[in-house]
Amino acid sequence: MSTVQNEWPLWEVFVRSKAGLDHKHCGSLHAADAKMAIQMGRDVYTRRQEGVSVWVVRSDQIVASDPGDKAMYFDPAEDKVYRHPTFYELPKSLDHM
């Protein structure tokens, strides 16, 4: 079997829309290496002023939860509304918590 890789690896792209906000996942692209991935992320995802900073990470480096574990992992939170801090009276000055 040939070891020549004909396809560039896949990268996930995260863009920060402005200073102070967090980087948000906005899509993926193929690139030969990290520098090319950053440049292509810039070209593909920030050309309409969407961002001031780009992160890229190799898709195969992301560890994801197993969709099969969805019920066990996430469903139990459904009936725990008391975990939301919505039952406290907040002072008016903290209105935007």
Added chain:
Amino acid sequence: MTASIQLRRAPEVQYLLRIADTNLILAQRLAEWCGHAPVLEEDIALANMALDLVGQSRALLTRAGELEGRGHDEDHLAFLRDERDYFNATLVELPRGDFAFTVLRNLFIATWSKLLWEKLLNSSDAEVAAIAGKAVKEVRYHQQHAADWVVRLADGTPESRRRVDAALDDAWRYTNELFGTDAVDEHAHTSGIGPRWANLQAPWLAEITAVFDEAGLALPKASGYQGTGTRGVHSEHMGRILTEMQHLQRSFPGGVW
């Protein structure tokens, strides 16, 4: 019926048109990659750069039209001139070639353009200086993008190397024109509107040499060939690119979106 416009060839007008037209025609060549680039991401990158160049050209054409003083706006100047009234460097009108030729030409032009815009930041013409402020950021990226590709291709597979070598053979002699000297150029220097292009040659060679060192490419021998596009005398390719570029305005004079 809208006939071709007659241009007043004042030196300051011609100087700005040389830069505007070099950007405009390269933009047209880069736009030809739209839908044809090797990968989608590169397709978008080349189209982005083409649009940057159109933007720079529009601003310069507008200013050139004002200095010309005959009421010609950017559209008149972009679409209603005859071939002899375009003053782009010959290099940019050559067919787009393969991807290696495209990125090598982009490297040559973007490096030149960056050095030129950096000088135009101090233009005696406030409008030109303001345009430079925006353009210089754009071309810095164009240069980096092109340089990275030249290094990748030159240092890549035997085929990519062969293509870069062939592109260099084709393009090199046309770079002389980017540093040509004449009365137009001298007038720009004297009036302070922009630098003598010859002054850009040493820093240009230094930057190209740095990229070539990284790519393992040798600078070709200096060529005696001097392009004539900046004087309005073009290669056989110019007529075709203008036919395509001007088609809509010639068929539907004054047409707008």
